[in-house]
Amino acid sequence: xxxxxFAFIVAVATVATATSCAAHTAGASGPTPTESITAxxxxxxxxxxxxxxxxxxxxxDAAMAANERYRDRMSIxxxxxxxxxxxxxxxxxxxxxxxxxxxxxxxxVATLLxxxxxxxxxxxxxxxxxxxxxxxxxxxxxxxxVSGTSVSVEIGGYILDGGCxxxx
Numbered sequence: 001x002x003x004x005x006f007a008f009i010v011a012v013a014t015v016a017t018a019t020s021c022a023a024h025t026a027g028a029s030g031p032t033p034t035e036s037i038t039a040x041x042x043x044x045x046x047x048x049x050x051x052x053x054x055x056x057x058x059x060x061d062a063a064m065a066a067n068e069r070y071r072d073r074m075s076i077x078x079x080x081x082x083x084x085x086x087x088x089x090x091x092x093x094x095x096x097x098x099x100x101x102x103x104x105x106x107x108x109v110a111t112l113l114x115x116x117x118x119x120x121x122x123x124x125x126x127x128x129x130x131x132x133x134x135x136x137x138x139x140x141x142x143x144x145x146v147s148g149t150s151v152s153v154e155i156g157g158y159i160l161d162g163g164c165x166x167x168x
Contacts, residue, residue, distance in 0.1 A: 071166045074157030076140035084136035084155040091116045091134075091142060095151045104146050106130045118142065122165040133164035 043055035051057055076084075094116040098104055104112070106125040109132050113121035118134030125131075129147035136142055136155065141164030144153035159166050 070161035076157040080139035083138040
């Protein structure tokens with residue numbers, strides 16, 4: 001008897017659930033496609049050229065510019081810029097003095113930046129130079145290059161990708 005009652009309850013619950021779901025989905029209004037999409041692949045736009053209907057047009061120059069946005073720098077406020085200028089002069093002097101004696105390695109540039117008061121220095125060796133970057137004392141970045149006896153330092157904001165030294 002208990003088994004029969006349990007089976008009856010399960011059967012009633014199953015029918016009630018199925019009926020409820022069917023009623024809910026029958027009255028539901030969801031997105032319905034109004035037109036079919038016929039584009040099969042992307043095609044670069046070219047002046048004076050009519051693209052076939054299976055093409056999704058795109059501007060290749062705009063796509064390349066957007067692809068390089070990670071290297072763009074944010075703006076820096078005047079207070080952070082002035083503080084970075086003060087540190088920059090000292091860092092340039094330290095790096096130039098050392099570069100007059102010999103070709104500096106990435107490790108030597110990192111050590112000199114650290115000793116010169118740069119915050120969180122990053123370095124990367126290139127062909128005949130060392131690229132470097134460091135956080136400014138009140139924000140922003142000092143970034144530049146040591147190439148032979150030449151030292152250049154610029155001041156700007158963080159790059160959009162994060163940090164001060166762009167990825168390769």
